[in-house]
Amino acid sequence: MRPNLILHVVAKFLIPLIILFALYVQFHGDFGPGGGFQAGVIFSAAFILYSLVFGLDTAEKIIPAHWLRVLAALGVVIYAGVGVLSLLLGGNYLDYTLLAGDQIAGQHLGILLVELGVGITVAAAMLILFFAFAGRGRE
Amino acid sequence: MIDVFIDITLLAFLAITAVAIVRITNLFAVVMLFGVFSLLSAGLFVVMDAPDVAFTEAAVGAGISTVLMLATLALVRRSQKPYYAEAPRAHRPWLPLIVVTVTGSALVYGTWDIPGFGAPDAPAQTHVARYYIENALSETGRAGELSRLRYPGRSHGDLYRGRGRTAVARWATLETGSQDKG
DSSP: OOOOHHHHHHHHHHHHHHHHHHHHHTTTTTTTTTHHHHHHHHHHHHHHHHHHHHHHHHHHHSSOOHHHHHHHHHHHHHHHHHHHHHHHHHHHHGGGOOOOSHHHHHHHHHHHHHHHHHHHHHHHHHHHHHHHHGGGOOO | HHHHHHHHHHHHHHHHHHHHHOOOOOOHHHHHHHHHHHHHHHHHHHHHHOOHHHHHIIIIIIIIIIHHHHHTTTOSSSSSHHHHHOTTTTSSSSSHHHHHHHHHHHHHHHTTSSSOTTOOTHHHHHHTHHHHHHHHHHHHHHHHHGGGSSTTTTTOOOHHHHHHHHHHHHHHHHHHHGGGGG
C-alpha cells in the first residue's frame, strides 16, 4: 500500500478520539443513550479505520486473531458469570441486587459488569467479522 | 408540527434512496446509498425520541456494514448487469407486481389495528412500563426508568428531566419495538 501522509496523520489523530468516545459510551451507558453494544461497535470501528489506513497485516500484529477469539469468549463469560454469581448468592439469574451491600450499589455494579461483557464481545466479534471479510483478498 | 415536517422530509428521502438502490447497477454507488439510507433512518429515530436506536443504526448500519460491504466489493465485480438484460423472454412483470401490491396492502391493513404512536393504551405502556416508572428510582437510584425494559439500572435521566413522562413513555414504545437492535 502506498503511504499517504494526510491519511496517516488524520487517522492517527482520529483513532484515540474514537476510542475515547467508545469508552464514554460504554461507561456512561447507565445515564444516557448508549451501552455495551454501541460502545463495542465504535471501539472496533477505531481498529477498522487503523487497518484500512495502515494495512491489514499491521492491524493483525496489534490484535492477533487468536486474542480476538479469547476476548469474544471472555465477554460472554463475564456476562454469564454475573448471572451465575447472583444465582450462587441466592437470587435469580442476573439479579443484581445481591451483588453489593445495598440494592442501588448492587444494581449499579451488576449493569456495569454486564455491559462490559457485552462491549468486549461485540468489539471482538466485529473485528473478527471484518478480518474474515478483508483477509480473503490476500489468498 | 416541525416534527411532522421533518418526518415527511426524511421519509421522502428514504423512499428516493430506496428507489435509487434498486435502479443503480454500479455496486459501489449502491453501497454508499445503503450508508445514506442508514443515516436517514438514524435521523428518523432521533426525531421519534429513540436516540439509543439511532445510535445503533448509525454505528452498525452506516458504519460497520458499509465497511463490510466495501470489503466484499473488493472481492467481486464492481457492477451488476441490469436484470432485464438477463431475464428470460417469457418474463411477465404483472404477476410479481400484483403479489407485491397485495402483500403491501395487507401490511398497511394490519397497521390499522396497531395503537397510535405514543398512545397511552398501547401494550408497552400498560404492561411493565408502569412498574418501571413507579419503582426504578427507588430500586436502582436512576431517575430514568425506561431502559429497564432491557437492562435494569440503565437510564436516560436527561430525557426524563427535560421532556417529562410522556417522552419517557413514548420511548418505551420504541424500545420494546426494537429490542433486537441493542
